[in-house]
Amino acid sequence: MALDKTQLIGLYRTMRLIRRFEERVVELVNRDEIPGVTHEYVGQEAVATGVCAALRPDDVITSTHRGHGHILAKGGDPRRMMAELMGKASGYNRGRGGSMHIADLSLGIYGANGIVGAGAPIACGAALAGKLARSDRVAVSFFGDGGMNQGVVHEALNLAAIWRLPVVFVCENNGYAISAPISEMAVVERLADRAAAYGMPGTSVDGMDVLAVHAAAGEAVERARTGAGPTLLECRTYRFVGHFTAEKARGIKYRSDEEIARWRERDPVVTYPAWLRQQGVDPAMVDAEVEALLDEAVAFARQSAFPEAEEALDGMYAVTYPGLPARGW
């Protein structure tokens, strides 16, 4: 599928947006404007960007604890994301979820998730519902190399295979499950090879190459959409930063500086616009646009009010009853 100039620039815009969003998030975490910790997507931008560019607005994704990139790439509003990260009432989840749980059902974002692999069967369910509604909607389940060892992911792969569900399983292999190298956590060299066990195609692509990801995802999405069943797509990538924001401050180290530097040379947010310029496309105007968008997002989040404390008891049930949920006092 050939991309036109606007689409090519769009890929850069999304990657740049994710990168700068995450860099701003780190600053805000360090300034305590964002409570808790966040898991940055820095380095992996080409994966979410390439995959989500192959999706339609009504397609569904389930995301991970490292979810900001997926949500931005699926069309999430940076203002409501930033507000959620700050725990504000105007946030996507009205301050209930924070970084690891951003969801927007109207955009098909069935939630980031704090439990590794938990979104995989949920994506299968969305896919089954789409199929029963005679829609050609597709569901994408993102998980990491860590998630690739989670039992429920294998159950989901099998369920999708036996019922030929329109699911694309995207394994973002960034080499480490927190600190544990995948080379020690799995014997197979290519995680995509595991697809064979479920009778589905398994593709492994360079996750630092947004065009390669987009092409492979496009094929997998097309397969799913036309009723040919699920695909396991492994995207080999790398996170340039720690597992979570506080890692550096704690002096945790499990990767060599050389290794990080080697991967940084392949930074998609640098190499891709360089390639674009070689093609005679100058994406420079995107940077200012992204900064303006993020300025607005941060300002929106800062200006937004915190939820009223009593709202903590709202929204747990669609149907409520006297005394439900119980107060703790």
Added chain:
Amino acid sequence: MREIRYLEALSEALREEMRRDSKVIVLGEDVRVSMRGLTKGLLQEFGPDRIYDTPISEAGFTGLATGAAMAGMRPVVEYQINALLFVAFDQLVDQAQKLRYMMGGQGTIPVTYLVPASGARRGLAGQHSDHPYPLLVHMGMKAVMPSTPRDAKGLLKTAIREDDPVVVFAPSALLAMKGPVPEEEYTIPLGRAEVKRPGDDLSIIAVGPLVPEALKAAEQLAQEGISAEVVDPRSLLPLDHETILASVRKTGRVILFDDSNRTCGYAAELAAVIAEEAWESLRAPIRRLTRADVPVPFSPPLESYVLPSRDRLLQEARALLAPSPYLSPTGGEEKR
């Protein structure tokens, strides 16, 4: 009124709801042939798009039901045995139950989890005999445990129509029970307990399979001159505090008769509610009759020993009603 079995009542409820709403689908292990008969014939009537035999992947198909529900379906998930809830626990309590809240109230997750063999059923030992409703209720999951065929049908229909996850525990001890079930359409709301037998001297709050045992005990006690009221919460969450408290305020004495483990069990919650809300009405300490805190053992005498029984209930009731010098200054008949 016609009489049908508890299992047939559940089966009728499921079939009627599937006819009523094409979004209702059924998932579970062996549901097409139906090992107990609960889902028998559904494949023939509704076709393969509405009923799915799943692989042995409890976490997987539980999560799948969540996603399908978020996307507009109304899945009913059957677990062949109660312990499978443990295998699926993250998907139940961390996903299905929490997601709506954590998403800030977006969407609905209308899933019914049907557990048609909860509790002990003689000779199945520790991994097939649990009654894990306190764990789910503890995590905020709506749950019901009907004790009659009529309640079973009415509550399952409500559970399926509810826009939240609801667990329906159908105790194995009750599946063959026969009882009156109206032919006409009806539902029973969540959060409504029922006084199954009125009485004045003592309240027995009995849960699930222990309700018929409590009724038999009350009959026996009546012959001994003790008037026992039997209250069935039916809906474990939401719980009808008012009906339970009204009973305790009337009788002043209460035995909690509950087939879950003792420590942090369902009876512990009932006891706390009563102690907090009806302390001034109590004329005797709250008594709990529960399971022992051990896995249910295999051998029949061992199994019987650890489960709450009618015999122990009778002993407790008699002891509570016996004149006590400590509870009554006159040492004889108590006066209000």
